[in-house]
Amino acid sequence: MRHSVGIVGLPAHLDRARRLRADLPSQVYLWVNAAEGHTYTDAEAAEWTALDPLFGYSRHPHRSAGLPCRTGASVISVDGDGTVRRCHFVPAELGNLYDGSYRAALRPRPCPLAVCDCHIGYVHLESLPLYDVFAGGVLERVPAPPAPVGSWSVGHTASPSIPLVMTSVAEPHVTGTESPLPRPSPPG
């Protein structure tokens, strides 16, 4: 099973995070989420980027107001009772999974919030290149095979007619991947 491993980048975690990186197989991607409310100096960010080349995407919240986001069209969030929302962060309900009522509400729509500060949300922003970075592994947080290096397994390709479904956990701390990528320059 493809998998990635994730941690929150609190300063007190750094030594253990380094040990974790060293203990994991090289092909397993270790992602680092910026700690909520924590501001990273460039030096601190560099330390976390050494462990997760994609840390720059997590370092700052992404401005999202009015920007196109795939949630609510090709991606949905579903609670245990079947309540469907576009994402974990926008409370408006689209319908229910079990009676199919959400289907009529699926359409492209801009983000109504000022910022999106969680990978499971902003990964779907069309203004970011993350569908290319995680091509074949968007939900699993498995980066696509880098062109020159590594032997990444390539995962699913979502059908455009079938919405991707996010589970309703607040922030997964463990998912799956295989080996870091050179970090593209994250916007803003």
Ligand code: SF4
């Ligand atoms: S950008 Fe984030 S908060 Fe806005 S709709 Fe998309 S997932 Fe939800």
